[in-house]
Structures are given as structure tokens and as C-alpha cells.
Amino acid sequence: MKPVQTPEPDEAELIASARAGDMLSFERLYRAHVARVNGLCLRMTRHRQTAEDLTQETFVNAWRSLSTFEGRSGFGTWLHRIAVNAVLAKTRSPQGRGEVSITDFDGQDREFESHDGMDTATPLDLERGIETLPAGARDVMVLHGIYGYSHEEAADMLGVAVGTCKAQLHRARRLLRERMGMEASA
Amino acid sequence: MSTVRFGRDERERDPLLRQVAALPQEIEPSRDLWPDIRARLKQAPPDRAPAAGGLSWSWALAAGVAVASVSVLFTWMVVKTPADGPAQMAGVTAAPATALQPVSYGGYSSLGADYVRTRSQMLDLFNSRLADLPEETRSRVEADLATIHKAAADIDAALAADPSSKLLNKLLLSTYQEEMRLYTTVADPGEAGRNKRT
Numbered sequence: 001m002k003p004v005q006t007p008e009p010d011e012a013e014l015i016a017s018a019r020a021g022d023m024l025s026f027e028r029l030y031r032a033h034v035a036r037v038n039g040l041c042l043r044m045t046r047h048r049q050t051a052e053d054l055t056q057e058t059f060v061n062a063w064r065s066l067s068t069f070e071g072r073s074g075f076g077t078w079l080h081r082i083a084v085n086a087v088l089a090k091t092r093s094p095q096g097r098g099e100v101s102i103t104d105f106d107g108q109d110r111e112f113e114s115h116d117g118m119d120t121a122t123p124l125d126l127e128r129g130i131e132t133l134p135a136g137a138r139d140v141m142v143l144h145g146i147y148g149y150s151h152e153e154a155a156d157m158l159g160v161a162v163g164t165c166k167a168q169l170h171r172a173r174r175l176l177r178e179r180m181g182m183e184a185s186a
Numbered sequence: 187m188s189t190v191r192f193g194r195d196e197r198e199r200d201p202l203l204r205q206v207a208a209l210p211q212e213i214e215p216s217r218d219l220w221p222d223i224r225a226r227l228k229q230a231p232p233d234r235a236p237a238a239g240g241l242s243w244s245w246a247l248a249a250g251v252a253v254a255s256v257s258v259l260f261t262w263m264v265v266k267t268p269a270d271g272p273a274q275m276a277g278v279t280a281a282p283a284t285a286l287q288p289v290s291y292g293g294y295s296s297l298g299a300d301y302v303r304t305r306s307q308m309l310d311l312f313n314s315r316l317a318d319l320p321e322e323t324r325s326r327v328e329a330d331l332a333t334i335h336k337a338a339a340d341i342d343a344a345l346a347a348d349p350s351s352k353l354l355n356k357l358l359l360s361t362y363q364e365e366m367r368l369y370t371t372v373a374d375p376g377e378a379g380r381n382k383r384t
Contacts, residue, residue, distance in 0.1 A: 023227060035215075123209055148207065173203065
């Protein structure tokens with residue numbers, strides 16, 4: 001006799017169950033999204049332990065706020081929004097100051113090995129280059145460049161004007177290119 | 187999973203952005219975070235604001251603040267007209283109330299020093315008067331304060347997802363005002379009566 005297979009619940013069903021208090025459904029949502037949330041937190045904070053604390057915070061806040069998720073954006077985007085808020089709240093708080101220098105790092109004193117004249121950077125070079133960017137430029141490069149959010153979405157998440165977001169991306173591209181010894185593109 | 191949505195021109199013009207976009211979006215944490223998260227979730231059940239078909243979450247939060255507001259008004263009436271019953275018996279002490287926990291998100295996450303100082307003074311006065319109230323009135327006041335605390339916590343949770351929401355920030359401001367109104371009601375019912383909304 002063929003075993004009966006129950007179809008995997010889709011994300012909307014998991015969200016509905018979690019909203020009703022089902023922790024198992026929320027765990028499945030966590031498993032599906034944790035790496036993307038942690039990736040974002042790690043790139044914004046550049047500190048593994050802090051990123052993992054903020055990833056935890058993101059999921060706890062998401063659980064508490066599930067009733068406010070209206071499905072206008074994807075669940076992953078909603079989680080990222082909460083994660084960005086958690087990162088900004090942490091780095092803005094008195095306890096966070098000095099722990100993660102997201103707002104005051106000038107990007108000049110970090111060790112970075114540049115490769116003169118190379119046209120194509122390795123992923124590791126790029127990651128290191130992004131790490132050395134000043135906070136505002138880095139945040140935009142992470143949200144827009146790596147995670148593909150539009151300028152409008154990134155600006156909304158960061159609480160800045162769209163024009164500021166575009167200017168920060170321009171700055172990030174220039175600095176990254178300089179530091180990696182890449183030729184300026186048209 | 188990919189959510190890359192660059193404008194075509196931007197990507198086509200800049201090979202650097204193409205390379206950045208190809209970086210992995212997912213980075214696994216160094217350990218399984220779920221056990222710690224689960225332990226925290228058990229202490230914080232999800233808010234059960236009605237979903238589709240009922241009131242929206244924003245109206246549910248607004249309703250929470252309105253309940254706190256109306257409740258404080260009734261408390262003012264009770265405090266202003268003390269019950270006939272005896273005041274609290276000597277030796278029975280009320281646990282001192284604490285101010286609202288600072289919220290983490292939104293425009294009011296950083297409160298001004300003047301406000302914090304004034305609130306702290308009002309809270310001291312409130313706590314000193316609370317112990318003198320008849321037990322029934324004191325229970326009512328404590329219930330009001332709990333309602334206000336819950337409204338603030340619910341709004342903070344919603345602000346975590348949408349810190350720039352004008353509605354949520356306005357609701358939070360109302361909650362702070364209700365908190366101060368309650369302190370004033372107990373600390374100085376006459377003053378609260380002069381300031382209460384009509």
C-alpha cells in the first residue's frame with residue numbers, strides 16, 4: 001500500500017498557523033528564512049555574535065508582530081524589514097554604541113588586500129571590500145546590491161530619503177571600485 | 187531564493203554590481219538559534235489581533251489605547267469620589283508600580299531627558315499615594331496601568347515591523363499621555379480633573 005503523503009504546507013498556511021500560536025509552523029518559517037536574515041545582519045554589523053543575537057531578536061519580534069503581517073510584501077521581505085530595524089535599534093541604543101560601529105566607521109583603517117588592476121574580484125574580495133565601506137554606504141550596498149531591494153524599499157527600511165539612498169550607492173560603488181583597484185565603468 | 191530586482195540599466199552598466207548581486211544571500215549562523223528563540227517565544231505569545239475579516243491590527247491597537255484612555259477616565263472618577271469603604275489597612279503594602287518600559291522602535295524610542303525626569307517624579311508621587319487608596323480603587327488603578335503597559339508593548343511589537351508608521355507612533359504617544367494622566371490622576375486628582383478631556 002502506498003503511503004499517504006500529506007502535501008507540504010505553503011508559506012501562507014505556515015504563517016496562518018503560526019499566527020494562531022503554532023510554534024512548529026513558526027519553526028519551519030524560521031528554518032526557511034534564518035540564513036537570509038543572518039546574512040543581512042552579519043553584513044550590516046560585521047560581527048558574528050551580534051548578527052546572531054539580532055537574528056534571534058528578529059524572529060522573536062516577528063512572532064510577536066505576526067498579527068501585523070498583512071502579506072503586502074513577501075514574508076522574507078517583512079523579516080528583513082524587522083531585521084534592519086533591529087540592527088538600527090541596536091546600534092542606536094546606548095548599549096550598542098561602541099559594540100557595533102555602524103554609524104561612525106569611516107572605513108579607512110580596516111585591513112584590506114587590494115588587487116591592482118584586476119577586472120573581476122573574487123567573492124571574498126568583494127565581501128571584504130563591502131565590509132570596509134562606511135556604514136551608510138555599506139547598508140545601501142547590502143540591501144540594494146546583495147539583497148536586490150529597490151532604492152525606494154531600501155530607503156524606507158533605513159529611514160532615509162530615496163535620493164540619499166542613491167547617493168550612498170554611488171559612493172559605495174566608487175569606494176569599492178577604488179579599493180579593489182577596478183577600472184571605473186561607464 | 188533570490189529577490190534581485192535591479193534596474194536593467196544599472197546592472198548592465200556596472201559589472202561591479204553584477205558581481206555584488208551574485209554574492210550569496212544566505213549565511214547560516216554558527217549554531218542553531220532555534221532553541222533560544224523557542225524559549226523566548228514561550229514567554230511572548232503572538233499578539234492575536236483579528237486578521238482578515240475582523241478589525242485590522244491597527245484598529246485593534248487603537249482600540250487598546252482607547253480602552254486605556256477610557257479606563258483612566260473612570261479611574262479619575264473613582265479616585266475623585268472615594269469609595270465609602272475604609273482606606274487600605276495599615277500594614278498592607280502595594281507593590282510599587284514601574285514606568286513603561288522604553289520602546290525599542292519608532293520615533294519615540296529616545297525620550298527626552300526632561301520628560302523622563304518628570305515622569306520619574308510623577309511615578310514616585312504616584313507610588314506614594316497608591317498605597318493610601320482603598321483596595322478596590324488601588325486594584326482598578328493597577329489594572330489600568332497594566333492595560334497601558336500592554337498597549338505600549340503591543341505597539342512596540344508592531345513598530346518593530348514598521349517603525350516609521352505615523353499611526354503607530356501617534357498611538358504610542360497617546361499611550362505615554364495616558365500613562366502620565368494616570369499618574370496625575372492618583373497623585374493629584376484635582377489637577378487631573380482640571381486637565382481631563384471633556
